[in-house]
Amino acid sequence: MQNKPLPSLLVADDEDVIRNLFERILCKEGYMISMAIDGLDALNKIKENDYDMLILDLKMPGINGMEVINKIKELKKEAL
Numbered sequence: 001m002q003n004k005p006l007p008s009l010l011v012a013d014d015e016d017v018i019r020n021l022f023e024r025i026l027c028k029e030g031y032m033i034s035m036a037i038d039g040l041d042a043l044n045k046i047k048e049n050d051y052d053m054l055i056l057d058l059k060m061p062g063i064n065g066m067e068v069i070n071k072i073k074e075l076k077k078e079a080l
Contacts, residue, residue, distance in 0.1 A: 006031060006032045007030075007031050007032065007053065008031070008032040008033075008034070008049070008050075008051045008052050008053075009026060009031050009032070009033050009034070009051060009052065009053045009054070009055060010035075010036060010042060010045055010046065010049075010051045010054050010055070011023065011026075011033060011034070011035055011036070011054075011055045012035075012036035012037075012038065012039060012041065012042035012054070012055070012056045012057060012065070012068065013037075013055075013056075013057040013060070014037060014038050014057060014060045014061060015057075018057070019037075022055060034049070034051070038060045038061055038062050038063065039060050039062055039063030039064055039065065039067060039068045040062050040063050042054070042056065042063075042068050043063065043068060043071055043072075043075075046068075046075065047075065054068075054072075056068055056069070
């Protein structure tokens with residue numbers, strides 16, 4: 001039997017409570033979770049890793065969720 005790698009997710013939210021909630025729920029469902037505290041942190045992690053899915057808060061200090069999506073389009077055109 002071949003084991004499939006666990007799906008990887010990046011959760012970017014500036015609120016600890018929201019990040020912790022996503023982590024708790026998604027880990028139970030078998031996802032590999034990475035956390036980002038804001039849009040810039042998310043972009044740095046995306047540059048270093050490939051994720052199967054992103055969950056982005058739209059309103060974050062500095063770089064918001066929509067700006068992160070636009071930057072991803074520039075960095076990894078095949079991703080979106």
